[in-house]
Amino acid sequence: MGETLLDVKSLSCPLPVLRANRALRSMQPGERLRVLATDRASVSDFQAFCRETGHALIAFSEEGGVFSFVIRRRPEPAASGAG
Numbered sequence: 001m002g003e004t005l006l007d008v009k010s011l012s013c014p015l016p017v018l019r020a021n022r023a024l025r026s027m028q029p030g031e032r033l034r035v036l037a038t039d040r041a042s043v044s045d046f047q048a049f050c051r052e053t054g055h056a057l058i059a060f061s062e063e064g065g066v067f068s069f070v071i072r073r074r075p076e077p078a079a080s081g082a083g
Contacts, residue, residue, distance in 0.1 A: 035070075
């Protein structure tokens with residue numbers, strides 16, 4: 001599975017999370033999205049976003065004022081048993 005890069009440097013809250021959400025919707029379950037952001041608020045924003053949506057925040061780092069988040073798209077919900 002690949003990793004998609006989303007560069008949202010210079011965008012302010014809530015745009016980084018909104019753009020990431022849009023990108024994740026077009027991805028397959030299990031695929032990874034790497035987000036690059038410069039907004040300090042994005043740290044808590046992405047933690048909350050992943051907690052609330054079920055996507056996995058699998059890596060986070062900061063270097064030179066650029067925050068990098070790796071998010072794994074959540075699996076699709078299991079279908080209800082049709083009898």
